[in-house]
Structures are given as structure tokens and as C-alpha cells.
Amino acid sequence: MLLQIENLSLSFAGDDGPIPVLRGVSLNVDRGELVGLVGESGSGxxxxVRAALRLYGEEAELGGSVRIDGQEMLGADPATLRRVRADDTALVQQDPRAALNPVRRVGDSLTERLIRVHGRPRAEAHDTVRELLTAVGLTHPERRMRQYPHEMSGGMLQRVVIAGALSTHPSLIFADEATSALDVTTQAEVIAIVQRQIRERGLGVLFITHDLHLAAAICDRVHVLKHGEIVESLAGDRLFADATHPYTRSLISAAPTMTRGSAA
Structure with a gap:
């Protein structure tokens, strides 16, 4: 199992005692799986993801267990955390522009991690990035590597960020609202890239989204999160048909749908 989260809790110190944020979250992601985590904004x-990767400081009190490819994260020392974050996982966030240095060429941003963190020779890192840019559907990769982020569209930049995530051959990817800022056509293209990489590389992906229709269409399983607690877990293709929890049903009823004449 690539990701095993068991009874994960998170709280922060408050004036009147600990403030709970996550309450007993449990979920798994295995190789070749795309698992969804859905809920409204602020649900956790x-x-x-940040708790699983131990990205909060000492002000956070964590409980339970998080194992990434067998490595327990909650009790890991700093060196182990750095290794797991650098080698075994990758995080693709919603805003690709925030993930790239605006004053550096795209190629420099992508190769730097391979050279400085993973010790790859510069020429090898360059070749790896060029091949990955092609794999995620960008034409003229050499030209793209010389461009700055502002010279690319949002869809192109999201492909760049995915290429960067794949460059270190992670086994697990956290996709945090990675397609929500894209138009429908570009979103479909990016999702197809992710699905192809899952098939070809045997990746596991935890896909975070507020879009229930998207989660139902692409995820093997979907976990519904409310106020830091998973209230329902369903097969993706049965999300709309089998949901019974009132919160899940409320999300489904609030999800926009296309009806005849709605575009008039």
C-alpha cells in the first residue's frame, strides 16, 4: 500500500485548549489507484495532505498513523521526512504559477531539483525534463524550457508542473485541486495525462477536489470529508447512486448540472 492513513487527527493550540481540525481520518491509496477526497471549502x-506530509510546524499536534510506502511519517526524523518528500511523493497544487519562480525559465526551475537534490548531471536532467514535457503533451519542449511562466497559458503551466512532479519518479502523487482553475477542455486533457501516467508508471494518486461529478467520473474510490471527518466512502462510479449520508446528499444536490435550456 502506497498510502495508509489511519485515525489521523490534527489539532492546534488555542487560548481555551486544543482546537481540533482533523478527526480520525482513515484512507488508503495503492499502486495504480486514483482515490478522491471531496468536500466543501474548509472541510479539511x-x-x-499537509498533515500527511508533516508540513505543519511544532504548533500542530498530530495523532494516529500515516505510512507512505511503508514509512511511518508521524514519528519520522527530519532526514527521513526530506527523503520521502523528495523521492517518494510529489504535490501538484491548484495554482501552477505559485509553484514556479516567475523570474526563472521553466527549464531551469524543473532541472534544479534534479541537479541539486538528486545529484543528476545537468545534461541528464535536461534530457529528463525535455522527455517529460513531451509526455505531458507540450510541443516544442526545447522552446518551452526557455520560456518564462508568464509566456504560457494556465493549461500549459499545469502540464509543466505535472512534468516536474513526475521528474523524480515518485510512487505517490497528491493532486490538490490540480484542475479546478482550468477550463473544461484543458481539464479533460490534464486528467487524461494523469490517468495515462497512472497506467504506465503504476502511480497512486490522492485527488482532492470539490467537483463531485469529476470525482465520480475518474476516481476508483471517493471519501467525503466534512469538518475534518470522513463521513462516507464509496466507489467512484457509485457516488451519486449509493450515497446515503445527509452531507453527501447535500453536496450532490448542490452540484451544478446541465439541463435542457440551461444555456439559453
Missing amino acids: KSTT
Whole structure:
């Protein structure tokens, strides 16, 4: 199992005692799986990822267990945390522009991690990035590597960020609202890239989204998060048909749908 989260809790110190944020979150992601985590804004989706990767400081009190490819994260020393974050996992966030240095060329941003963190020779890192840019659907990769982020569209930049995430051959990817800022056509293209990489590389992906229709269409399983607690877990293709929890049903009823004449 690539990701095993068991009874994960998170709280922060408050004036009147600990403030609970996550309450007993449990979920798994295995190789070749795309698992969804859905809920409204503020439900704790991104917080779950940050807690799993131990990205909060000492002000956070964590409980339970998080194992990434067998490595327990909650009790890991700093060196182990750095290794797991650098080698075994990758995080793709919603805003690709925030993930790239605006004053550096795209190629420099992508190769730097391979050279400085993983010790790859510069020429090898360059070749790896060029091949990955092609794999995620960008034409003229050499030209793209010489461009700055502002010279690319949002869809192109999201492909760049995915290429960067894949460059270190992680086994597990956290996709945090990675397609929500894209138009529908670009979103479909990016999702297809992710699905192809899952098939070809045997990746596991935890896909965080507020879009229930998207989660139902692409995820093997979907976990519904409310106020830091998973209230329902369902097969993706049965999300709309089998949901019984009132919160899940409320999310489904609030999800926009296309009806005849709605575009008039």
C-alpha cells in the first residue's frame, strides 16, 4: 500500500485548549489507484495532505498513523521526512504559477531539483525534463524550457508542473485541486495525462477536489470529508447512486448540472 492513513487527527493550540481540525481520518491509496477526497471549502481536504506530509510546524499536534510506502511519517526524523518528500511523493497544487519562480525559465526551475537534490548531471536532467514535457503533451519542449511562466497559458503551466512532479519518479502523487482553475477542455486533457501516467508508471494518486461529478467520473474510490471527518466512502462510479449520508446528499444536490435550456 502506497498510502495508509489511519485515525489521523490534527489539532492546534488555542487560548481555551486544543482546537481540533482533523478527526480520525482513515484512507488508503495503492499502486495504480486514483482515490478522491471531496468536500466543501474548509472541510479539511488540503489540511489532510499537509498533515500527511508533516508540513505543519511544532504548533500542530498530530495523532494516529500515516505510512507512505511503508514509512511511518508521524514519528519520522527530519532526514527521513526530506527523503520521502523528495523521492517518494510529489504535490501538484491548484495554482501552477505559485509553484514556479516567475523570474526563472521553466527549464531551469524543473532541472534544479534534479541537479541539486538528486545529484543528476545537468545534461541528464535536461534530457529528463525535455522527455517529460513531451509526455505531458507540450510541443516544442526545447522552446518551452526557455520560456518564462508568464509566456504560457494556465493549461500549459499545469502540464509543466505535472512534468516536474513526475521528474523524480515518485510512487505517490497528491493532486490538490490540480484542475479546478482550468477550463473544461484543458481539464479533460490534464486528467487524461494523469490517468495515462497512472497506467504506465503504476502511480497512486490522492485527488482532492470539490467537483463531485469529476470525482465520480475518474476516481476508483471517493471519501467525503466534512469538518475534518470522513463521513462516507464509496466507489467512484457509485457516488451519486449509493450515497446515503445527509452531507453527501447535500453536496450532490448542490452540484451544478446541465439541463435542457440551461444555456439559453
